[in-house]
Amino acid sequence: MHDGATISGYRLTGRTRISELGTWNDAISPDGVPSGVLRFDPRAVAAPDARERLVSAVSADRRLLLSGLSSLLPVADLVTARGEVWLITSRRAMPTVADLLAGGGGPDSGSAGTILVEIAQALLSLHAAGLTHGALHPGTVVIAEDGSAMLAERGLLAAARGESPPVERDIAAWAALARTLSASWAGGDAARLFDRAAAAASAGGLAYARDTLLAGRDVLPPGFTTRDRLVETLHRWSAADVPTSPAPPAPDPGQIVTLLHADRTGSARTAPPARPAPESDVMMRFGPGVPTEDPENPGNTAERIWRSGQDQMATLHGQKGSRGTPRRGRRRATAWAGTILLAVLIAAGILWLRQSPGLAVAVEKVDVRGPKKTLTCDGTANIVGVVTTNGGEGSIRYVWLRSDGQKLAEQQLRVLSGSTSVELPLHWKVSGESSNFKGTATLRVLSPTTSGKAVQGKASFLYKCQVH
Known part of the structure; x- marks a missing residue:
């Protein structure tokens, strides 16, 4: 390094x-x-x-x-x-979810469920604060050392482009993330649960999707909230070869x-060594099924959400047979809640009708660039694929193919409208003795393409290593 x-x-x-x-x-x-x-x-x-x-x-x-x-x-x-x-x-x-997906041999469906419920709750908190992420995809979800999921690059792409992404973009991106994890880290009932949650997000929003996951937790592996499998995957990723430059x-x-500490005149001053921002132990949570803090057993964010959803369901079942509650106040509150919900649904319907669907992304061509110089012993070939699109928005499915037979997982990258060029890197480490090894890397974009067929490009490099 x-x-x-x-x-x-x-x-x-x-x-x-x-x-x-x-x-x-x-x-x-x-x-x-x-x-x-x-x-x-x-x-x-x-x-x-x-x-x-x-x-x-x-x-x-x-x-x-x-x-x-x-x-x-x-x-x-x-x-x-x-x-x-x-x-x-x-x-x-790093690593991000995209890094773990690319590494293969990912964690189990319980880990995927924990990531999804935690990211859903994070987005709900952002939206309640009047903000959006704007560029959510596997490459902007960072997995911390303890297995917790964090949002990276929040609002940065939109700020660079001068955009104001709507909440609906985050919802659609979360649904796409759920489907990706369903296909990669789950199977059977768990995969169907994630697909239902993705459909629930599209139909009723993130709170509905989160509650769908809570209601179906029984199909996930026992003890999944501890994140043990996810942490094991992190350890394997850390021990493997990773991109360096x-x-x-x-x-x-x-x-x-x-740029963060400008004086009142608007001019910036020289920065001292940056220090981490203070962190608080108080969690912001909104919506049904979100727990309050338990100081005796705080657990982790996702675990509290899973546990709270279970407690909430038990409470609701218990209230059905309870007596002596002030029903008049409850009916009045229910009436107000119904009125507010109706107003929200009407407003959402108007906004949806006013929005015209944007151009869907389609890949036009793929160019791949490889190193011009011959690699020497234990060298790494830094290869870059340049994907040209029509400037639309959506997810690109692609896979890297290596001539040495190493199998790499399919990946997805979400691109926003306005960008007509995307770079996809591949770092190929080569070791051992060889006098004339030639490596060829092929970037194949599976969908969507303007022709309807897969589009690809490739590049080669030479490697020589002779130990005397």
């Missing part, structure tokens, strides 16, 4: 992943805590006022974190140096300027 470069006191380790906004690096904070650094692609923040919108989005996240919403990847700072923009997080930004040039510390 290429260590050494630092940003605002955070040392980059060389372990990387590519996102729609730029390149993420694993990093170590000044206090020695594993962290993350996102180096924005200059093209992503080139639009006028893009930086101001990023500051607004990050500041909103920090306020939510201070109020207790722990399911967001915590942001430590947003800085600029030599014309580039860097986002610093006080926790690691040379660390970017480190800017002069005197050139680093924070």
